[in-house]
Amino acid sequence: MATRTDAPTRREQILKEAARLFAERGFHGVGVDEIGAAVGISGPGLYRHFAGKDAMLAELLVGISGSLLTGAKQRLKEADGVAPEAVLDSLIEGHIDFALDDRPLITLHDRELDRLRDTDRKLVRQLQRQYVELWVEVVRRLYPELAEPAARSAVHSVFGLLNSTPHLARPGALPGRATTAALLHRMARGAFEAAGAR
Amino acid sequence: MATRTDAPTRREQILKEAARLFAERGFHGVGVDEIGAAVGISGPGLYRHFAGKDAMLAELLVGISGSLLTGAKQRLKEADGVAPEAVLDSLIEGHIDFALDDRPLITLHDRELDRLRDTDRKLVRQLQRQYVELWVEVVRRLYPELAEPAARSAVHSVFGLLNSTPHLARPGALPGRATTAALLHRMARGAFEAAGAR
DNA sequence: TCACCTTGTTAATGAGCGTTAACGCATTTC
């Protein structure tokens, strides 16, 4: 059986470093030589693992969108029959975990989508849309007086709020992960509450 | 005397189109020929008006940060002695106006900062910092129990919320500007309220 | 009328960069 913490494969190393570099300086702003150097091989050696630079970005973005959606579906399934408040809390918690633990990916997620080939972009958009709709349903269950377009706008805005962490500061400048997570959570709930008020 | 609505100068046309294109496809993703074509001249003709592509981006970003800061200072001055609630409302209103009316600029604002030359980047960062600190002061006046780091995080998060509009949809898909503005305003206030709660 | 500045144009230059070619060397497989 596979151990729970395998040594990261080359592909995974590359993806991780590529994500960091893309987030820092943009897809067009980083060269393949840099990505190679970041994992200790140089330039064209990457082509043993990926078809090209585009392929790395595509795999990253599809992976992100897929993870978010899968995680949310999982949380919805586990929280079957509980209060809608708790379901929303669970979604928020999941998104915060992601935003705090995978900052580069969150940055890429809404910044480099347009650099994808048509087919990949459509796939990512579809996954994102499903994720949003899933939130919208939960939000409207909790605030039924909220019309659907408004609910969708509210969800997007809360994403903006939660995804703001990358802009916050250098790695260590936050007041502690738990504190930050709690603050973000309170604010997200407060924003929805205010959106649902008439 | 100059009429109130002068014909836009060439420089202004160029800046406007460049902002739109940069926001759509990223600084590195758009070529000078495209920018030229967007204003009816071609490629190198731009160099009669700007020192280079970098200079356009620099002027845009410095302009944005400056406008935001100047506007906020103005609002603070006008709202001297009124309730802190009203002051915060005024800041929020100003930021929303900006986010809704100058979407491309808002997008550039937190996306392409790293493409600037050192000196320009420092200037923009300084303007941004002043803008944030100004909000932090107002927020802490309204919620004194909020510690300064938390207040700063909260302000950044609300910026994320307010700046989410560009991601929302194609131009016309929003439920009307006034409605959207009101929703964003309520959510921002709700988020701060929740942040200030113990 | 004649210089001159403004604002364009197209052609050339030169750097950067993604990608492919050609080759080397462990390690595995039969």
Add this chain to the structure above:
DNA sequence: GAAATGCGTTAACGCTCATTAACAAGGTGA
């Protein structure tokens, strides 16, 4: 032990693209 395969390397190619050169034409002022 030989062949194949995985995973690197460096060198070369070709394209894109910002920038500069060289030149043109319209308007303005002496």
